[in-house]
Amino acid sequence: MTFFVIIEGVLAFLLVAGGIFAFNGSLGMLRLEDFYMRLHGPTKGTTLGIGCVLLASMLYFTVTQREFHVQELLITLFLFLTAPVTGHMLAKTGLHMHVRFSPRSRGSLPEFHDEDVGQGRVARPARARHPWRTRKARRSRLRQGETS
């Protein structure tokens, strides 16, 4: 009996904490003044909030259905892996598109190349060449060398 009361308390705490964290992340995204400041809220707060909610769901189904339940752990792991990657790509996109800086978020960008901050041209990879085409060209070049 006490076990279920404790589990219920933990579940309620995790749910409320998850909701507060998710709301906090979205509030930060709404209220902060700059794109680079706004990036902080969703990448940290919302990820932690959804982690709490998924943990609560996992605990609930593990206790009520009396079998270990790991599907939510899969979603949690996936989201925790992809959120930093998304934040990195969004920051690179913002730098590339010259999103307006607020004076309070200005800083040096030592680790970016010129094309990352939009100062230089984007380096394009060389056009892919088909191997059969180069082989044929080399063969024809060899044949011309033989004739001439």
Added chain:
Amino acid sequence: MLDTALWICLTLIVLAMALNVYRLAAGPDVPDRLLALDTLYVNSIALIVLLGLRLNTKIYFEAALLIAMLGFVGTMAICRYLLRGDIIE
């Protein structure tokens, strides 16, 4: 206690989604809108998980996993398009 906590969490996440929709509509730049869309799908995953808790079923987890993967791929594709002008080079 669990029911009250569930309703509180549901209300907070729906409010968060409303804030995301506001930022999606009023974002001054394209990366702002993209960030709002990214946060919107993460919050929708939380909403679906809470619906599964409320209805006491497990059939919504596949939908949540699908939304997570497709949202990540979509965000990556739009980021690549804005960064390089091409998705697959």
